[in-house]
Amino acid sequence: MPTPLKKRESIELVKVLLDGKWHDAHYLGLAAGKYIAPELASRKSKSGSVDSGRTNIILGKLESFEHLGRVEKRHNGRLCEWKLRDFEWAKKVLTWAGESLSSLPPIPEFKTITIPLADYNVLSGVKQAYENATSESIAWEAFLIRLLALSLVGKRLD
């Protein structure tokens, strides 16, 4: 069982990530890092700067969360962005911390669609053929949206 997060900056970090969006590391360093004691932050930075020390500490936390599969990372040009992956864990963290979940932004829901296996096999075959034709993989959500859009305008998926 994961241990509760006790530090204020960790709780604030989870709160910011709870919107399910990608956030760049600099923003997270400011938004959650401001709760880190300035002397601890300044000693974590080579230059002694409080801001960069805070960003370093928050990045360290994000790396450890990523290692545990709680968040995911992507590089977007010169930016490094982070997004929450494990919403159940985030809810638990905030419950442990005594946060009122009603006051927080709504947690995005990822719905599961149930379809007959035969239909799934057909769709899966079409997706596979599409990926082979375009030589790139496509996420299920994007594929279904594209399919829907094409069917609405009366076109074929070539």
Place this chain on the structure above:
Amino acid sequence: MKDPRAEQWLTKHGVEWHCEKEVPLSLVDWDASLKNQARLKISLIPGHVDELAISILSGDQLPDPIGYYNKDGRIIIISGNHRVAAYRSVNELELAHVEKIDWYIVSTYTWKIDVLTRTSNIYEGEGTPIAERLEQAKHLVRLHNYSRADAAKECRISATAVDHGMEGDEVRERLARYQFTDTIPLTTLCKLYRIKQDYALVETAKLVKEAVLSGDEAAEVATRVEKAAKSEKQQQLVINQLRKDYKDRIARTKRGELKRQIVPTIRFRKAVNAINSTRPEAVTPLEPELQRKAKSAIKKLEEVTRSAYST
């Protein structure tokens, strides 16, 4: 030696305290005390420890340090890290044998100990820079729910400085959310605080950066943008107009002709710091370095003198 100022300071904070005589130095949890130190960058200033060690050897009595007992029955220092370090230093060098000292022992809540530790350097000790006091004040507001005015009083800075510091931080955070990461001085950023609309804030910040606006100019621009806040379209028109007004300045900045001016006081302080750093005791082992710093100091001083004559 008793310290009436420390007693007054503790009483003012409403904490329970008492004096303990002849407490062995070995009872101090030194590692935890250094960690508990609220000074930025480094826990101890070696030069200050040396000065205090010389005072001890000269027979001077230092004020009793302040500490508290942790759950293991060891003392953690709240105020007096340098004094205790000086005692340890004279003992280690076998110049004297100070095994026991008197203490002020505090018994209070953890959060109060944190506040005392943060503010002890301000009421005494080496002069704490304003930037450091501001950081501690912001921490009291964020973590201990102090009002800005109370935090300012505790850290001995003006309430306006705390207001501006908090507002500047908030603006920077809002801008970072929209991936605006260009550096704008905090004194200028806080002037943009009045702009509540994120889109308008980002656009105004871009203008401030591109035209290298001063704090006063940024405040004027922010007032105009905020006045048009009733409609997003109107606000956009105002920002476009401002861009036109500052077109020349933006172009000059792009060409590298316009740079943010450093006010003479800052330049002067930099020159004085550079001169101070050339003191032989500060850089004795580094002869070429000393020469380089001296040259740089003279150059800076000449620049300041020149600009003083020209204005």
